[in-house]
Amino acid sequence: xxxxxxxxxxxxxxLGLVYGLIALGLTIIFGVMRVVNFAxxxxxxxxxxxxxxxxxxxxxxxxxxxxxxxxxxFVFGYLLEALIVKRFVNRPHxxxxxxxxxxxxxxxxALLVAFxxxxxxxxxxxxxxxxxxxxxxxxxxxxxAAATAGLLIALLGAYLKFSSFGRSLRAAADNRLGGLxxxxxxxxxxxxxxxxxxxCAGVAGALISPLxxxxxxxxxxxxxxxxxxxxxxxxxxxxxxxxxxxxxxxAEAIAALMFTPSMKTALPYAxxxxxxxxxxxxxxxxxxx
Amino acid sequence: MQKKFDRGLERTRWLAGITVFAVLGLxxxxxxxxxxSLMTIVLLFTFLGQSWNxxxxxxxxxxIGHALFVGLGxxxxxxxxxxxxISPWVGLLTGMILAGSVxxxxxxxxxxxxxxxxxxxxxTIAAAEFARIMFSGWEFVGAMQxxxxxxxxxGIEISMLxxxxxxxxxxxxxxxxxxxxxxxxxxxxxxGYVWRAMRDDESxxxxxxxxxxQHKILVISISAATAAAGGGVLALVQGSIFPDSIMGMGLSVxxxxxxxxxxxxxxxxxxxxxxxAIPLNHLMSALGDSLRIPGLNNITYGVxxxxxxxxxxxxxxxxxxxxxxxxxxxxxxxxxxxxKVEE
Numbered sequence: 001x002x003x004x005x006x007x008x009x010x011x012x013x014x015l016g017l018v019y020g021l022i023a024l025g026l027t028i029i030f031g032v033m034r035v036v037n038f039a040x041x042x043x044x045x046x047x048x049x050x051x052x053x054x055x056x057x058x059x060x061x062x063x064x065x066x067x068x069x070x071x072x073x074f075v076f077g078y079l080l081e082a083l084i085v086k087r088f089v090n091r092p093h094x095x096x097x098x099x100x101x102x103x104x105x106x107x108x109x110a111l112l113v114a115f116x117x118x119x120x121x122x123x124x125x126x127x128x129x130x131x132x133x134x135x136x137x138x139x140x141x142x143x144x145a146a147a148t149a150g151l152l153i154a155l156l157g158a159y160l161k162f163s164s165f166g167r168s169l170r171a172a173a174d175n176r177l178g179g180l181x182x183x184x185x186x187x188x189x190x191x192x193x194x195x196x197x198x199x200c201a202g203v204a205g206a207l208i209s210p211l212x213x214x215x216x217x218x219x220x221x222x223x224x225x226x227x228x229x230x231x232x233x234x235x236x237x238x239x240x241x242x243x244x245x246x247x248x249x250x251a252e253a254i255a256a257l258m259f260t261p262s263m264k265t266a267l268p269y270a271x272x273x274x275x276x277x278x279x280x281x282x283x284x285x286x287x288x289x
Numbered sequence: 290m291q292k293k294f295d296r297g298l299e300r301t302r303w304l305a306g307i308t309v310f311a312v313l314g315l316x317x318x319x320x321x322x323x324x325x326s327l328m329t330i331v332l333l334f335t336f337l338g339q340s341w342n343x344x345x346x347x348x349x350x351x352x353i354g355h356a357l358f359v360g361l362g363x364x365x366x367x368x369x370x371x372x373x374x375i376s377p378w379v380g381l382l383t384g385m386i387l388a389g390s391v392x393x394x395x396x397x398x399x400x401x402x403x404x405x406x407x408x409x410x411x412x413t414i415a416a417a418e419f420a421r422i423m424f425s426g427w428e429f430v431g432a433m434q435x436x437x438x439x440x441x442x443x444g445i446e447i448s449m450l451x452x453x454x455x456x457x458x459x460x461x462x463x464x465x466x467x468x469x470x471x472x473x474x475x476x477x478x479x480x481g482y483v484w485r486a487m488r489d490d491e492s493x494x495x496x497x498x499x500x501x502x503q504h505k506i507l508v509i510s511i512s513a514a515t516a517a518a519g520g521g522v523l524a525l526v527q528g529s530i531f532p533d534s535i536m537g538m539g540l541s542v543x544x545x546x547x548x549x550x551x552x553x554x555x556x557x558x559x560x561x562x563x564x565x566a567i568p569l570n571h572l573m574s575a576l577g578d579s580l581r582i583p584g585l586n587n588i589t590y591g592v593x594x595x596x597x598x599x600x601x602x603x604x605x606x607x608x609x610x611x612x613x614x615x616x617x618x619x620x621x622x623x624x625x626x627x628x629k630v631e632e
Contacts, residue, residue, distance in 0.1 A: 106591030112584025
């Protein structure tokens with residue numbers, strides 16, 4: 001019994017790290033640009049497809065697929081911001097939301113056109129391998145995904161904290177006008193921020209491609225999951241995204257064990273409603289909307 | 290001068306409204322079954338759009354979970370009629386009360402703790418998704434297998450709200466007309482002014498003595514109750530209820546497309562927007578089916594939404610109004626307008 005619980009807990013934590021990476025992408029975009037990326041789930045699914053195709057075509061390890069997804073999605077996010085999103089950054093929130101709903105419909109339609117509605121399992125040897133650590137047995141794909149996600153979160157945190165670009169990004173997040181006054185290239189900062197956010201989603205997608213079948217309809221679930229995670233942690237907070245991811249991952253795993261599978265999907269929303277009611281800004285979010 | 294001009298415009302508005310509904314009535318009597326069924330959906334979504342529009346366009350609260358209220362209305366009608374044989378009129382009323390109180394409690398919970406703006410929008414999504422998953426697992430209401438209405442017997446029964454496609458077309462037409470008249474009435478009443486003031490600047494409205502907390506709850510529960518009425522009729526028209534289609538994110542998006550495309554906060558916007566967007570969507574999904582390209586309609590909707598916000602941020606209807614004014618206005622009024630812009 002103890003071993004079962006430990007296993008469930010461990011797999012929840014591992015998946016939670018990946019959720020944390022997805023949420024981090026959303027929270028960075030929101031924190032800097034004050035824009036809620038409603039098409040985030042589609043970006044995750046783009047990553048899943050990048051993982052699926054690279055593994056299928058060149059049979060590379062998932063890590064390489066994740067690196068490819070990072071580059072592809074960074075360029076995608078950068079261009080998307082520079083071409084479309086930047087025109088709406090200063091509009092009222094509901095207009096932005098509607099634009100992003102439009103983008104999400106556009107992307108999911110494009111995914112359907114390109115790949116069709118059928119799920120495609122990424123047939124990787126990795127999906128079946130396991131590692132035993134005492135009482136706990138972990139599957140390798142999950143462990144690898146979580147380790148990579150954790151490493152990336154740490155690297156990104158360090159980059160934003162210590163690099164000169166990280167400083168300007170945080171400055172832009174704190175005070176846009178002030179940043180403009182001291183000569184920050186705000187449009188570039190925004191485009192790079194959006195690129196980083198999209199890259200986080202893409203990498204996470206590629207990392208979980210051995211665990212989830214690639215399918216366009218996954219996108220809505222990932223978008224909502226990312227929202228729940230980010231709100232539980234607090235919109236715009238770096239540590240909050242990570243904590244939110246872990247909480248949601250563990251909660252999902254426990255709910256699947258204790259209740260019926262449908263409860264597993266309902267629980268994050270119930271959690272979200274409770275958190276919004278008692279702690280509207282999440283665990284760490286303090287910023288005014 | 291300006292006042293006289295406004296009165297002229299007012300008359301044109303009424304004439305335009307009556308003409309539109311006369312044409313729609315004629316459509317109902319003459320058109321073929323395909324057009325009738327398509328237009329029924331257009332009119333129902335006009336009504337649902339009005340309800341959503343009341344919340345954002347006038348009340349200033351963004352809801353992306355309107356499917357929750359639509360679904361509650363649909364399930365109230367469905368459960369009472371299919372399980373107990375109770376008239377849909379009772380179901381509609383129950384659904385409106387139910388959705389109104391759910392809307393009021395969501396609003397109460399969130400505004401009590403100053404959950405606003407984006408957080409409120411996300412809360413509505415969360416509530417809708419939570420309800421959808423709960424209903425998908427609830428055996429009594431049919432779970433994922435859905436709930437089916439018995440096939441119509443052919444005759445028109447007003448007391449049971451049952452009839453053929455043409456009957457439902459006129460029910461939908463009546464609802465849409467009611468929605469338009471109601472919106473016009475509300476936006477000219479005391480409440481309309483208060484809500485618009487609250488939408489534009491909540492703190493200022495509060496400083497002037499508006500009890501914004503109560504008013505926000507009121508506008509949301511009215512919007513929720515009307516959405517439930519639309520949902521109940523939608524369920525009757527479709528003849529079946531599935532949690533994923535009546536409570537899913539997709540329906541919430543369908544509800545907001547009409548008013549956004551047509552014009553936020555305007556009376557005729559939802560009608561114009563639904564008339565433009567829904568037939569386009571049907572055309573594109575038919576095209577996608579015949580070309581074997583799934584997702585074509587999603588792409589079209591996406592492009593339409595983005596380009597409306599990009600090029601016509603206040604929607605199609607205000608653009609039409611501007612055009613009419615430019616044609617109709619006497620030169621002095623135009624002069625007056627241009628002077629106003631210069632100021």
